[in-house]
Every structure is written in C-alpha cells, then in structure tokens.
Amino acid sequence: MPTLVQKYLLACLLLFSLSSLTTANSKLPEPPAGILKLDAYQAPPILLTDIDGIKYNLNETKGHWVFVHFWASWCGPCRKEMPAIQKMWDNLKTQGLKIALINTAEDEDTVFNFLGIYAPNIRALMDRDGQVTEKWKPRGLPATYLVDPTGQVQYQALGGRAWDAPTYLNFIKSLIK
Amino acid sequence: MTIKNNLFLLTTITLLISCLLITTNVHAESKKRYQFTNKEIRVGITPRSPQQMAAFYEGRGFSNEMINALIQPCFFTVGIHNKTSDILWHDLSAWKFTNSNGEIKHLDRAYWKNKWKKMRIPLAHQSTFRWTLLPEKLDFRSNEHEGGNIILPYSKNKFTLQVAFKTKKDKSGKLIPIKIENIQCQR
Numbered sequence: 342m343p344t345l346v347q348k349y350l351l352a353c354l355l356l357f358s359l360s361s362l363t364t365a366n367s368k369l370p371e372p373p374a375g376i377l378k379l380d381a382y383q384a385p386p387i388l389l390t391d392i393d394g395i396k397y398n399l400n401e402t403k404g405h406w407v408f409v410h411f412w413a414s415w416c417g418p419c420r421k422e423m424p425a426i427q428k429m430w431d432n433l434k435t436q437g438l439k440i441a442l443i444n445t446a447e448d449e450d451t452v453f454n455f456l457g458i459y460a461p462n463i464r465a466l467m468d469r470d471g472q473v474t475e476k477w478k479p480r481g482l483p484a485t486y487l488v489d490p491t492g493q494v495q496y497q498a499l500g501g502r503a504w505d506a507p508t509y510l511n512f513i514k515s516l517i518k
Numbered sequence: 519m520t521i522k523n524n525l526f527l528l529t530t531i532t533l534l535i536s537c538l539l540i541t542t543n544v545h546a547e548s549k550k551r552y553q554f555t556n557k558e559i560r561v562g563i564t565p566r567s568p569q570q571m572a573a574f575y576e577g578r579g580f581s582n583e584m585i586n587a588l589i590q591p592c593f594f595t596v597g598i599h600n601k602t603s604d605i606l607w608h609d610l611s612a613w614k615f616t617n618s619n620g621e622i623k624h625l626d627r628a629y630w631k632n633k634w635k636k637m638r639i640p641l642a643h644q645s646t647f648r649w650t651l652l653p654e655k656l657d658f659r660s661n662e663h664e665g666g667n668i669i670l671p672y673s674k675n676k677f678t679l680q681v682a683f684k685t686k687k688d689k690s691g692k693l694i695p696i697k698i699e700n701i702q703c704q705r
Contacts, residue, residue, distance in 0.1 A: 413649065415574070415577070415646070445646070446641075446643070446649075447578075448579070470640070470645060471642055471645025471649075474649075475645065480664060482649050499659055499662045500662065500663060500664070
C-alpha cells in the first residue's frame with residue numbers, strides 16, 4: 342500500500358506531466374488562415390522510395406519539422422501550388438525543415454516530366470499504389486501536413502496554399518527556429 | 519479556275535466550317551453549368567461528357583475496360599464552398615437526386631470498389647479514380663473549397679438535387695438547404 346507521502350508525490354508527478362504536455366502544445370504558434378491546428382496524433386508511417394529508387398522513412402527525420410505533401414499531376418490546384426512549394430523549399434531547406442513530397446499513384450515518367458517543370462529541385466517520393474496516401478486520409482489533393490520533431494501531426498493545410506508568401510514562410514520559420 | 523483551285527477552295531471552306539462548329543461545341547459544353555449560391559454556400563455542378571471523362575482517364579493510363587465502365591453513367595464535377603464562419607457538414611448520403619421516375623442513388627465508392635475488384639483493376643488506378651470523386655463526408659471549414667465527381671446512373675430525364683447541410687461543430691446549427699433543378703446528363 343502506498344503511503345500518504347507516496348500518493349502525494351505521485352499526484353504531483355501526474356500534475357507536472359499534464360502541465361508539461363499542455364505547455365508544449367500551447368507553445369506552438371497559431372497558424373495563419375487556411376491552416377488548421379489539429380489535435381496532435383502520431384503520423385502514419387511513410388516508407389517509400391524516391392524516383393531514383395532510394396528509400397525514405399519518415400521515422401528517420403525525427404528531430405525536425407517535416408512538410409508532408411501529397412499531390413498528383415492531374416490535379417489542377419497541385420499544379421498551381423507546386424512552384425510555391427519549390428520557392429518555400431529553396432528558402433527553408435538549409436534552416437532545418439525536412440520535406441516529404443509524395444506523388445499519389447502515378448508512374449515515374451509522369452512525375453519526372455511534371456516536377457521537371459514545376460519543382461525541379463525537390464526529391465519526389467513514389468506512392469505507387471496510393472496506399473500510403475490512403476492511410477493519411479487527406480481531405481483531398483493537394484494535401485499538406487506539418488509533422489513536429491517528435492513525429493506528431495500538428496497542422497493541416499486546407500487545399501493549396503501560397504507557401505512562398507511571407508505569411509506562410511514566417512509561420513514555418515516560427516516552427517523550425 | 520482549274521479543278522485543283524476549286525478543290526483547294528472547297529477544302530479550305532470545309533476546314534473553316536469544321537473549326538467554327540468545334541469552337542461552338544466547346545462553348546456549348548462549357549456553358550452547361552448549374553449553380554446554387556447564397557451568402558452561406560456555393561455549390562456548382564458541371565456535367566461531363568463521356569468523351570471528356572474518357573480523355574481524362576486515358577491520360578492517366580486507365581485500361582479500355584475501365585474506361586468503358588466509366589463512360590456509361592453520368593459524371594458531374596461538383597464544387598462546394600463553405601462561405602460561413604463555422605463548420606459546414608457535407609454528407610453525400612443526404613444528397614437526394616430525383617427525376618420523373620423518382621429517386622436516383624449515386625454510384626458510391628463501395629459500388630466502384632466492388633466493380634474494380636471484380637475487374638482486377640490495379641490499385642494505383644483505383645486510387646487515382648477515388649481521388650477524383652467528391653468525398654463522401656467532410657467537415658468543410660470556414661472558407662474551404664473542395665470538389666470532385668459525383669456519378670449517377672444514366673438517364674435522359676432532368677434531375678433535381680436537394681440537400682440540407684448541417685452546421686456547427688456539433689451539427690446543432692441551422693440547416694442550409696439547397697435545391698438545383700433541371701440538371702441534365704451530358705451526352
């Protein structure tokens with residue numbers, strides 16, 4: 342049987358843990374319009390290969406914020422958004438942000454031709470049968486999530502966003518600082 | 519004038535008339551759009567012809583067998599914009615399409631999943647197809663736009679669409695009803 346002192350210490354420990362969690366969450370900045378703050382949840386796994394066949398595992402990016410983006414070449418808003426992602430990436434890639442640019446269920450030729458035009462400097466991950474995309478349950482395509490350094494999904498963008506605009510750049514900078 | 523010159527003139531005129539007819543047809547197709555809009559919501563419906571759908575899915579590498587299945591029913595591309603400052607609940611099962619013969623059920627994801635499974639369609643094509651469909655359910659956030667296709671069994675009769683969207687996080691807000699009449703399948 343725990344003594345009264347032990348019970349008191351246990352209660353203090355529990356309270357401390359809860360307050361730490363709340364503080365960690367409240368430290369996250371309020372997102373700009375078009376980005377939702379989610380009730381954080383563990384990111385579904387991403388185990389894919391890129392267009393050159395090199396393996397990618399989302400788990401290996403722990404310690405960094407990750408910009409997870411799902412797209413397809415046939416989707417109009419994806420075409421519109423991709424150049425902004427390229428500019429955002431050019432701006433932030435040396436500042437600690439990681440990116441997972443996931444093509445949903447298309448082939449290498451389509452992806453190669455598309456990215457050559459819209460985002461030539463970003464490594465494309467191939468979700469060849471679309472099953473990784475399914476697990477993330479996006480609202481539609483394009484879909485963007487921001488995953489925190491512990492692997493929790495914290496934010497979701499609604500549709501395509503002008504990621505190279507100061508509002509969004511500054512928001513992502515405030516996360517990775 | 520020689521026969522050669524006459525033939526050249528005839529060919530030129532035929533080509534010009536063909537171009538004019540094609541242009542007119544494209545404009546006629548793009549004009550067929552149905553819309554409901556008020557200060558709370560905008561719902562737009564654009565009928566798609568079998569040729570448009572076949573061209574789109576051929577471009578994605580779909581097999582002839584799959585395309586043949588897709589050009590039989592009626593395709594409508596639907597766009598929804600939540601103009602309220604609250605959540606607007608979309609639930610495709612609440613959409614009522616009716617025509618002179620009564621209610622028409624849309625061909626939902628389960629229908630297509632079953633069909634593709636029987637036809638042994640590759641997962642990649644099934645996935646692409648699913649992403650072109652309007653979501654079955656979605657909590658539209660303030661100012662969110664989303665869209666996708668709705669597929670109905672073919673009918674030459676005109677449809678009426680009626681649906682009421684629930685609002686607020688707990689769905690307790692006021693209902694937003696919409697009605698769009700005289701929707702027609704594109705053939």
